[in-house]
Amino acid sequence: MKSSSMNTHIGNISIDSEVIAQYAGSVAYECFGIVGMAGVNMKEGIATLLKKETMTRGITVNMTSRNLLVIDFHVIVSYGVSIPAVCDNLMQSVKYRVEEFTGIEVEKINIFVEGVRLID
Numbered sequence: 001m002k003s004s005s006m007n008t009h010i011g012n013i014s015i016d017s018e019v020i021a022q023y024a025g026s027v028a029y030e031c032f033g034i035v036g037m038a039g040v041n042m043k044e045g046i047a048t049l050l051k052k053e054t055m056t057r058g059i060t061v062n063m064t065s066r067n068l069l070v071i072d073f074h075v076i077v078s079y080g081v082s083i084p085a086v087c088d089n090l091m092q093s094v095k096y097r098v099e100e101f102t103g104i105e106v107e108k109i110n111i112f113v114e115g116v117r118l119i120d
Helices: 017-030 052-058 085-104
Strands: 003-007 012-016 035-041 046-050 059-063 069-078 106-119
Touching: 012 017, 012 106, 017 052, 017 059, 017 069, 017 085, 017 106, 035 052, 035 106, 052 059, 069 085, 085 106
Parallel strands: 069 106
Antiparallel strands: 003 012, 035 046, 035 069, 059 069
8 A cells, every 4th residue: 555645844644544544444443334345356246244353354445636535445335324425424533533633634535335244
């Protein structure tokens, strides 16, 4: 993954995309209706629930040419919840918290719902 950098009057700040993905994943786990991140096997087309330790595999962070963040989530949601409501909550929470954490504007958040799970 690439790193995001910004210039300040004191010097340069560089934030690795893995750090942003990890933080965005921790915010996502706090959102109601999100069971976890999904790891997608492209060969077989199967989505699997990832453990919290490997949650960054379900998240992709890219920097645009205008120094804005684009974050992709592959998630598994709880059975019986409103998917649009869960996704809207996830988008708003991640956008606010990542911008506050990094100081870099989030241009777009893409959410790919890979499955639903019953919560025990």
